[in-house]
Amino acid sequence: MxxxxxxxxxxxxxxxxxxxxxxxxxxxxxxxxxxxxxxxxxxxxxxxxxxxxxxxxxxxxxxxxxxxxxxxxxxxxxxxxxxxxxxxxxxxxxxxxxxxxxxxxxxxxxxxxxxxxxxxxxxxxxxxxxxxxxxxxxxxxxxxxxxxxxxxxxxxxxxxxxxxxxxxxxxxxxxxxxxxxxxxxxxxxxxxxxxxxxxxxxxxxxxxxxxxxxxQPAVSQPAASRGAAIGGTISGLVSRVLAKPPVRKFARDLGIDLADVVATGQRGEVTREDLVSYQAQRDAEHDQADSFWGTSKKPQDQRIERVAVKGVRKATAKAMVDSAFSAPHVSIFVDVDASRTMEFVKRLKVSRDFEGIKVSPLLILAKAVIWAAARNPSVNATWVENADGKGGAEIHVKHFMNLGIAAATPRGLMVPNIKDAQDLSLKELALALNELATKARAGKTQPAEMQGGSLTVTNIGALGIDTGTPIINPGEVAIIAFGTIKQKPWVLDGEVIPRWITTLGGSFDHRVVDGDLSARFMADVAAILEEPALLLD
Amino acid sequence: MGSTQLPPGTEETLAATTAAAAAPGEPVEMVQLLGPDGKLGTDPVFSDYAKRIDPEKLRVFYTDMARIRRFDQEATALQRQGELALWVPLTGQEAAQIGSGHASQSQDYIFPTYREHGVALVRNVDLAELLKQFRGVSNGGWDPRENNFHLYTLVLAAQTLHAVGYAMGIQRDQKLAATQDSTDSKAAVIAYFGDGASSEGDVHESMVFAASYNAPVVFFCQNNHWAISVPTEVQTKVPLANRAKGYGFPGIRVDGNDVIAVHAVTEWALEHAREGRGPVLIEAYTYRVGAHTTADDPTKYRESAEEAAWREKDPLERLEKYLRAEGLADEAFFDQVDADGDELAKYVRSTTHGLEVPDIREAFANVYAEQHPLIAEELAWFEEYSAGFESDEETAN
Missing domain, CATH: 2.40.50.100 (RNA polymerase II/Efflux pump adaptor protein, barrel-sandwich hybrid domain)
Structure with a gap:
């Protein structure tokens, strides 16, 4: 032998x-x-x-x-x-x-x-x-x-x-x-x-x-797929989560909010397996939390965990540094009354056409971004340095929308994009978004799906965050941060009433997009969220 | 088919070009005899050539295609095991290579690129020798004069120039032979290249010279649709076969996954060349199902749906369908083919492991035919340098 x-x-x-x-x-x-x-x-x-x-x-x-x-x-x-x-x-x-x-x-x-x-x-x-x-x-x-x-x-x-x-x-x-x-x-x-x-x-x-x-210095793997657990929670935040009664009881017994669980059921419902894997994940994180602080008997230099920077982490770091230090970022925000979007989403969910398809406000936002980009084309562009070989730069305005969606995946942050999203009907767009999210969560996003993006949406609302100043995906000039949608007091016709409010944040490359253009673009996106019927225009 | 006439009017040329440009890659006309369904069709010119292929020959075609595919898999595995520095897979292009290779005769001379393993097999090159270059133990691997199969050329398109020069040499030999009443059979040359190489200046020069001198050369372009990551649509606005028109010789697009049509068209083209009627361009319309090389990842630039669509047109499957439907081959035949393939794989694997790095002194010996003072000086320096190393003890791994 x-x-x-x-x-x-x-x-x-x-x-x-x-x-x-x-x-x-x-x-x-x-x-x-x-x-x-x-x-x-x-x-x-x-x-x-x-x-x-x-x-x-x-x-x-x-x-x-x-x-x-x-x-x-x-x-x-x-x-x-x-x-x-x-x-x-x-x-x-x-x-x-x-x-x-x-x-x-x-x-x-x-x-x-x-x-x-x-x-x-x-x-x-x-x-x-x-x-x-x-x-x-x-x-x-x-x-x-x-x-x-x-x-x-x-x-x-x-x-x-x-x-x-x-x-x-x-x-x-x-x-x-x-x-x-x-x-x-x-x-x-x-x-x-x-x-x-x-x-x-x-x-x-x-x-x-x-x-x-x-x-030996203790070295442990970072929690691998924290992102996977939060990737699909948007629907939970804004509507009742689908689940069979025994699963609901099981969730209650475990003290789990169904809205926090990634649903993998055929009709978008949370299954028993989803609960079990969520519970396992939570336990692991809690266990880690208990043992996180190193014992103080050890000198501090032995209580530092060193994590090698490689793979997706390395690529993300480079892309972000490249973007942040080459494109002058300007960020602007707008509060939006998204109540009509919420109603629209609700109606789509019960419509026969959308049966079995997961619908979320992100779908309407995606549609709004595509619509607004056509009215303000410079946001859907690339700044090309030294395009003529003599040091002269060019702006390449793209007459297509490869809509990027930032996704937390088991392997780290990925931005797959939906190619030619401008050609998709609302239903096709919904299917494309679902497929993109499912693939990303499973860690099966192909490199080709991440190339050639023209504009990105980051759905930070899924984490319950209001807004932020995102960094532009390299090769693009605009990124939209979609904040959480929650009921807030809102003044309408002089009266304070509860409405579904969200905040849109956007970062723009000022080399390409001036203040007035970014403002117009954001106002257009906001207009659709306030009145989705404008899409019929 | 294959008119050497230039279009009479510029307007027509323009119109034709514009139409083609509007739909790049659209086959204007493609010779196909054996379709993906395994049914044999007809062609006014090439059916006659296809009829020359007897059932035994068809079985040989199938056996060779299956063997070279199996070899391709084994070589890929050997690369992944660190036994080869690089491998260039051919899967998907078996029919283009086996069909054209079999159409050539022993006196014809072949100039391959670096992917023509199928042609090498047909020309009786020892496939283990073929791996020497990919293992990095030889600059060539086989004696090209033995089988009239030239060494692989890694410089893109350079071999098309060599091929035309060689064909022009054949013309001169034949002139000489004619004065001496020689009975030597006439020979032609095949120059293989790809859709990517078609953009190289060398191909243009080759075609200009071949046309000017009416050289007996067949330009065999395997359009496998991807020049590493660049699709054919970027390489050309017209079907590649149409380019022959501009040089003034016939250009034919053939279904490169149809071994019968490829054989028929190549046989016709070689006859055309041998008879002194000048060059022919054949565009074998095929697809590289695998990666460009083992260092390439095609998922980064193309959709899996496209690969799946081409798998439907698999060259082996359609011939298998035909052989079974016509009762030309039974289960035992296909079992034997599989066994042969495994045997070949085993042979290649064990032989590859045995391929040793040659003594670098051989390289000094082959620079000049005779002793040369500069080479002698360099060899002396090398000997002294090598002697400057410690003994053979191995360091910890």
């Missing part, structure tokens, strides 16, 4: 690292050549890695969500299967921390299976002579798949140790991180069964000292 390790390959051209997004196998699984092992995300794309080995998975060496350098071993597979040795089936499953298995594992030759791309190839063959499968390690040609670390020039000015540290630094960091995660297992809200089971086997030969939590 030979244990082989699969090192992270460079799946693009010249990529240096990738994040292991999801494992498709677990220790003990039997894999064939080209079975999918895991999904990794590189700077270029999400890619599935097929197995180069046939055998049994003995260990996953990198946890999901961790970014590792190309060349890092990510999985160990024992070739030839575990059933052909003396160990009875099932008596000692893979990775059980018994001496018998440890003994069986220890003498197994560990071959490291490494991409050769761009690396010199080792010519030692000390571990050959293994009559393995049809793959690597069989016969004299096995060398081609082995990599040797670059040689160091003899007597060079750089001390050898320093070179080694530079080359391996990141990998070591990751291993330390893994060790820290394993060590803090009792505290972690995320269970780590994989490592817990496999650890003893791999640790036997290494004879490593047990690590105490105090010796």
């Amino acid at each position: 030979t244990v082989k390790k699969f090192n992270l390959p460079d799946v693009g051209e010249g990529l240096t690292e990738a994040e292991v997004v999801a494992w498709k196998v677990k220790p003990g699984d039997t894999v064939a050549i080209n079975d999918v092992l895991c999904e990794i995300e590189t700077a270029k794309s999400l890619v599935e890695l097929p197995s180069p080995f046939a055998g049994t998975v003995t260990e996953l060496l990198v946890e999901e969500g961790i970014t590792v350098e190309v060349g890092t071993a990510i999985i160990a597979v024992s070739e030839g299967g575990a059933t052909d040795d003396a160990t009875p089936d099932g008596a000692a499953p893979q990775g059980q921390p018994t001496d018998a298995v440890a003994a069986a594992q220890a003498p197994a030759a560990e071959e490291v299976f490494t991409p050769t791309y761009g690396k010199l190839v080792a010519d030692d063959s000390s571990d050959s002579g293994l009559a393995g499968g049809p793959l690597v390690g069989s016969g004299p040609k096995a060398d081609a798949v082995k990599r040797r670390a670059r040689k160091r020039p003899a007597g060079s000015v750089v001390p050898a140790i320093t070179v080694a540290e530079n080359a391996e630094g990141t990998v070591q960091d990751n291993q330390a991180l893994l060790a820290a995660k394993a060590a803090e297992a009792p505290v972690a809200h995320r269970t780590t069964p994989v490592r817990a089971v496999v650890e003893p086997v791999t640790q036997v030969p290494a004879a490593s000292a047990p690590q105490t939590p105090a010796s």
